[in-house]
Amino acid sequence: MISGHYAKNAARKDDSRTGSPRCVGDNLDRNLALVEELRAVADDLGLTVAQAATAWVAARGTDVVPLVGARTRQRLAESLGAADAELTEGQVARIEAAMPASGILGDRYPATHMAALDSEG
Structure with missing residues (x-):
């Protein structure tokens, strides 16, 4: 995922996202633009x-649990701040409009990883 903390010019060489199809070339530019659209909605929601993003996942249903990945305790604490956020249907719709799945460019994983996911082979 490209979070609100990922910056095109600040990516470290050891950042696994730099190998993601979503984080290269025009895909990265488009996906970062979507993050900025989401940021505007998030700002309105405080x-x-x-x-x-975490609150949106939690709003998907009682059988869905957000899995939070964090490199630092500060990022973990930030994400855990979503635990008290209960989104209305309207707020969920605003998030989905800001970052529609159809608007995200690039495969989730590199082709070699995608091939390994095919267990039906």
Whole structure:
């Protein structure tokens, strides 16, 4: 995922996202633009981008649990701040409009990883 903390010019060489099809060339530019659209909605909700994303996942249903990945305790604490956020249907719709699945460019994983996911082979 490209979070609100990922910046095109600040990516470290050891950042695994630099090998993601979603984080190269025009895909990265488009996907970062979507993050900025999500940031505007998150700001209106009094949330960070990460909190809005986590709250959106939590709003998917009682059988869905957000899995939060964090490199630092600060990022973990930020994401955990979404635990108290209960989104209305309208707020969920605003998030989905800001970052529609159809608007995200690039495969989730590199082709070699995608091939390994095919267990039906």
